[in-house]
Amino acid sequence: MTTINTLFIGNSFTARNNVPGLIAAMAEGRGHRFTHRLVSRGGASLAMHWNKGEALKAIQTKEYNFIVLQEQSTLPVKNGARFHENVRLFDGAIRAAGAQMVLYMTWARKHVPETQKALTDGYTAIGKELGAIVVPAGAAWQKFLAKHDAPGLHDKDGSHPTLAGSYLAACVFFAVLFRESPLSAAAPDGISAADAKLLQKAAEAVV
Numbered sequence: 761m762t763t764i765n766t767l768f769i770g771n772s773f774t775a776r777n778n779v780p781g782l783i784a785a786m787a788e789g790r791g792h793r794f795t796h797r798l799v800s801r802g803g804a805s806l807a808m809h810w811n812k813g814e815a816l817k818a819i820q821t822k823e824y825n826f827i828v829l830q831e832q833s834t835l836p837v838k839n840g841a842r843f844h845e846n847v848r849l850f851d852g853a854i855r856a857a858g859a860q861m862v863l864y865m866t867w868a869r870k871h872v873p874e875t876q877k878a879l880t881d882g883y884t885a886i887g888k889e890l891g892a893i894v895v896p897a898g899a900a901w902q903k904f905l906a907k908h909d910a911p912g913l914h915d916k917d918g919s920h921p922t923l924a925g926s927y928l929a930a931c932v933f934f935a936v937l938f939r940e941s942p943l944s945a946a947a948p949d950g951i952s953a954a955d956a957k958l959l960q961k962a963a964e965a966v967v
Contacts, residue, residue: 763793764937765823766862768800769815769850770830773866775800776915777926779933782948786934789946794937797824805832806846819850822857826893826937830864833919836882837868837875844886851890861892862937867901867925870918876902895936896966897929904928904962911955923950924959931963 764787768774780796787794799815801808806829809815819827829850836843847863854861865883868876879898887894901913913925921929931942942963947956 761791761793762787762938763795764825765795766797766826766828766937767815767818767824767859768796768798768828768830768864769806769809769818770798770828770864771800771804771832772802772920773833774798774828774830774864776920777923779926779930782927782930783933783937785948786930786942786945787938790938790940792938803832805835806830806849807842810846810849815850816853819853819857819859822859824857824859826862827854827857827859828862828864828895830866833866834869834875837878840878840882843882844889847886847890847892861890863887863892863894864929864933865894865896865898867898867913867921870914873902873905893936895929895933897932900928900932900963900966901925903966904959908958911951911959923948924955927951927956928959928963931960932967935963935967 768780780798784794799818831843863883876898883894911924912922915922935942942960
């Protein structure tokens, strides 16, 4: 049994469909324990979280193994340098707390799939620079969307995740943090067994 306590810092891309809770259910199904806290504000960037101070106070409790950072979804595309600056803000505090930084690579908007490259490259580069773990959820979305039309991953706004989209991200998190295959992991009500298998396979292929 592995026990992991994780702090998530982000916005609706993490909060929608309760991604931390989806990971926890998968972990519990495998006999692990995944406890979590989410510091979230709608549309927030990492700089906004840093300036507000709540995220830093949570880090400084030294309660967490992993600190997950999720940037505002279009900033890495529009201003990669600013995105990297925002991540660096947190680096010293996370190290001082004895935790491991985790970067939640998000996905391209539905109407601009070509922007995934900037997201993938941006998260990969800053992850390498700081020795952070990168959870390539966006890359898994890209791989899945190249092969499958259903289940849909984008919600009606073309930005936020459906339950299937959030579950795919959770599968990638589970595979990375627990170093286990997500195949046959627990899936929430609302996702069929067939769809769950497709999403699990996409996550495994990327991780």
